Amino acid sequence: MSPAPTGSAPTDQAPGRNSGGTTTLVVHVENKAGVLARVAGLFARRGFNIESLAVAPTASGRFSRLTIVVGVDAAPMEQVVKQLDKLVNVVDIQELNPSASVERELMMVTLRADPSVRGQILDLVRVFQATVLNVGYEEIMVSLTGSPSRVDDFEALLRPYGIVDVQRTGKVALAKLVKTAPESLAP
């Protein structure tokens, strides 16, 4: 897996299909040992690379919610989704359309930042409303939470200073909320 950028420009593609040839799936599974291996195995068997993966238990703790970004954009995904649905531990699957969902990603990054360039880096931190987490004499650690494309931009702007270490969480997402009032409330 690599923290490859996942563009999120809204388009009229099929649901769940991102630009840049990736698909985002939200999968609810039973929170049990080995379930992640079952899910990942279905992709691995076909040679599909998982670009990013975020896993955490849902409120009850009985289920986990997986957000999976897969480096495949065409028809083969349909068969994978159907077979994913056959796994006994998989409760449901949604293909998430980027234009109909709110996406966020967290990046933590340690940069080379000797005192002469520290000010420039702090300017970028201000512009992006990022957070300084830790400061050393020659290095600085910052974090940013934002849409994946915004995180991409921030990472690109920081790269010339020298990235020592970076960890991105991979995308997490929730469906956008209904904007229209129910008819009973209509004026």
Add this chain to the structure above:
Amino acid sequence: MNMNGGQALMKALENEGVDIMFGLPGGAILPVYDPLLDSSIRHVLVRHEQGAGHMAEGFAHATGRPGVAMVTSGPAATNIVTPLCDAYMDSVPMVVITGQVPYAAIGTDAFQECDTTGITMSVTKHNYLVTEAADIPQVIHDAFHIATTGRPGPVLVDIPKDIVDPNNPRSAMEWHTPDGHDLPGYRPNTAGDAELIRQAAKLICEAERPVLYTGGGILKSRGAKALLELAELTGIHVVTTLMNRGGFPDDHPLCLGMPGMHGNYTAVTAMQEADLLVALGARFDDRVTGKVAEFAPLAKIIHVDIDGAELGKVRQPDVAIQGDCRVVTEELVKVLREMGGGEAQPDRNQWRSRISGWQERFPLTYAHSQEDELLKPQFVLEHLRDATPDDTIVASGVGQHQMWTSQYWKFNHPYTWVNSGGLGTMGFAIPAAIGAKAGRPDRMVWAVDGDGCFQMTAQELVTAATEGFPIKVALINNSYLGMVRQWQEMFYGERYSEVYLTRDVPDYKLWAEALGCTGLRVESPEEVGPAIAQANEIDDRPVVVEFRCEAGENVFPMVPAGMSNSDVVVDPSQRDRPR
């Protein structure tokens, strides 16, 4: 009730109705073999763990009940991977119990340790690693539920030694009878959508050249009777895939037999020319479709399958119905009756006469042996078919003899054909026949085997001899890996590479006798009948009849791999006939 995990495992299996299981003990599973002595379950001691798996499959094929196998950890678990994969491909309900090293030793490269659940993840419908003795009753109850419902398949339960070993405190538990299943991600949907069934019925009433394309789902869903009703109500012809031989009687006037790579000309061509295929529990396997882009090019498709992942996997259906084959077929019959039954079907006399024309011009055929030639396998199978009871169960290995058996046998009853379709597992016949005989001791059971297959699993004839399963083996000895030889003849310019097995080594008659069977050898056509009659008479031990057959015989018809079904190659004697 206080007990240990091993006792709980036996009790759980008994509660699932298990009365026979196939296995072989070893270190990690040893503690379970002690309470087995006090159990009502009969255990059949196999000679190789692969045999246990195929016996469980054969049992399931012949009875419709889940087969059960129990083996130890490590090499035993890896030995049963092939039967698991076989059962997964052919949707055979099976529960396999494997021993595992003690829980605390997992991951330490302990003696006879392997990652059984990891290795079998992709060849089981589901698998479990049980970590607490108290979980055993529920896991076994769930395992049988998953194996036998929805699209059936194999489920493996891996059990660490410490939770079944009475000398280990971790095995102590209190028995509790499971109350249902808590499987939020597993909800097989059996009833088809009523509106889609109506649409399917409408397509059937409009079709001029329909064919019922029926697969293993008919047998798995106990749907043979419903299929018969549907065919007779509509007068539509039926093709029965390799997995559904016997699911519709071969002697029925509407039966066209097996389609596909070695299907008969009429079954293949009727599908190619059809304007509607009603696929019931069939999965458009490459051995049926030939080149997919040119398969049944004029046909609309109704596809019924319990497994939603099959719908549209190979061919996009016009009406896709997810549901149990029997339930949907019965519903379809009901709707068709409401729409007028047979009266509502269009006049299909022209189509019927085309079909009977193909049947007349291109029947299955072969050239009989000349004076100096050995037996023709087809000749042997015709005689065997005619000399055995109509409800004989036939198991086969994989290769030419399998195709000839499917072609030449007349399967008039469901659950009389036991074979390895999807995985194509050589050596399947003997252990599968033993499992079938264990499930149906009242029936005559013949294994039709090739000489290549026989050498892979013949050791299980010892199991048959010592455990009292008097199966009969028709060994079609052509001294070659025959199907590979045929491909090398047809597609590799007759360059034969590593396919000759020798004719006289091993001596099959002596080998059979050494294994505790009666061994017979047949070399001339006039010996065939008497040898079969003699074999049929023997009921106190297994019999192996070696039929010495022509090496150069090929299976026809044949659709060469990757070619369109329209390019089916017929028997040499029929090649100048108009299609």
